[in-house]
Every structure is written in C-alpha cells, then in structure tokens.
Amino acid sequence: MTLGWKTFTASSMKKISDYKNLFECERMARGSSRTVFSLVHHPDLVMKVCEAGDWSNVREWEIWDRMRWCAFVADWLAPCEAISDDGTILIQARTRPIMNADSYPLRVPSWATDLKYSNMGMLKGKPVFHDYASNLMLEVGATRRMKKAKWENRA
Ligand SMILES: Nc1ncnc2c1ncn2[C@@H]1O[C@H](COP(=O)(O)OP(=O)(O)OP(=O)(O)O)[C@@H](O)[C@H]1O
Numbered sequence: 608m609t610l611g612w613k614t615f616t617a618s619s620m621k622k623i624s625d626y627k628n629l630f631e632c633e634r635m636a637r638g639s640s641r642t643v644f645s646l647v648h649h650p651d652l653v654m655k656v657c658e659a660g661d662w663s664n665v666r667e668w669e670i671w672d673r674m675r676w677c678a679f680v681a682d683w684l685a686p687c688e689a690i691s692d693d694g695t696i697l698i699q700a701r702t703r704p705i706m707n708a709d710s711y712p713l714r715v716p717s718w719a720t721d722l723k724y725s726n727m728g729m730l731k732g733k734p735v736f737h738d739y740a741s742n743l744m745l746e747v748g749a750t751r752r753m754k755k756a757k758w759e760n761r762a
C-alpha cells in the first residue's frame with residue numbers, strides 16, 4: 608500500500624487467549640455500558656467488558672482497526688489490541704488519569720464527540736480518547752479538520 612497506510616496482516620492480530628490469566632484483574636471503573644478492569648499480568652492494558660447486546664466494544668474496535676494506520680486519527684486514540692469473538696471483551700492500552708484540566712486539548716478532531724473529561728486519559732505523555740465508541744466518523748469522515756472542544760464534567 609502507499610500513502611502511508613500499512614498493509615494489514617492477519618498474523619499481527621492478537622487473540623484474547625494470548626493474554627495471561629485475564630481472571631486476575633481488578634475492577635477500576637464503570638461506564639454506562641462497560642466495566643473496566645486492570646490486569647495483574649498486563650499492567651499497561653485494561654479489559655473492557657460490556658453486556659451482551661451492547662456494541663460499544665465492537666464500535667471502538669472497528670474504529671481502531673480501520674484507522675490505526677492513519678496517524679492523524681490514531682494519535683488521538685488509546686490503541687486496542689484484541690476483541691473476543693462476541694465483542695464482550697476488549698483489550699485496550701491503559702491510559703493514566705489526566706490530573707490537570709489544563710492538559711485537556713482546546714481543539715479536538717471534528718469527528719470527536721461525547722466530550723466529557725472521563726473519556727480521555729494520558730498515554731505516553733499525550734491525551735488520548737479511551738472511549739471513542741461514540742464518534743462522528745460516519746457523519747464527517749476521518750478528517751484532519753479540528754473544532755473547539757467544549758469539555759463537560761458529567762459522569
Ligand atoms: N483504556 C483505558 N485506560 C484506563 N482507564 C480506562 C480506559 N478505558 C476506560 N477507562 C476508564 O473506565 C471508564 C469507563 O470506560 P468507558 O468510558 O470506555 O465506558 P462506557 O461504558 O463506554 O462509558 P460512558 O458512560 O462514557 O458511555 C472511563 O471513564 C475511564 O475512567
């Protein structure tokens with residue numbers, strides 16, 4: 608492929624069974640549709656578990672899987688590593704809490720939505736979305752266009 612998009616290879620995909628004992632975990636947080644666990648054997652990852660019939664994990668995975676090669680989108684996202692066949696378990700890079708409101712970006716991509724503080728965390732020194740199940744990519748595209756961020760303090 609050209610244009611900076613790397614070719615997808617099935618062998619680069621990880622499976623849930625590649626992770627060591629996911630049962631050794633601790634509940635970290637709960638959102639409206641998902642419970643998030645830290646993993647004893649994988650401190651840099653989280654496990655996000657959604658109820659059967661909720662597709663947040665699948666929507667997040669789909670965005671990551673399609674956009675991971677596109678730096679101007681992927682740089683805003685906590686990378687996903689694996690998803691279970693039924694979509695109930697998602698393995699994602701673990702972000703760290705953003706301590707200072709001033710560290711939240713003043714401008715975000717036009718496709719970003721659900722702009723509440725709890726949907727972003729810090730990864731490798733940069734703020735990224737760890738909840739991007741809701742996004743406007745279908746509406747506005749995976750564009751470089753930016754907009755002013757109106758951050759909300761709701762749960
Ligand atoms: N990758 C991550 N690393 C660290 N913490 C995370 C990560 N993903 C989620 N969290 C924590 O878990 C909480 C719930 O996760 P998330 O927002 O993805 O779930 P949700 O059910 O989709 O939430 P919402 O109520 O916003 O719809 C987040 O607010 C955050 O505190």
Ligand SMILES: [Mg+2]
Binds near residue numbers: 725726738
């Ligand atoms: Mg959330």
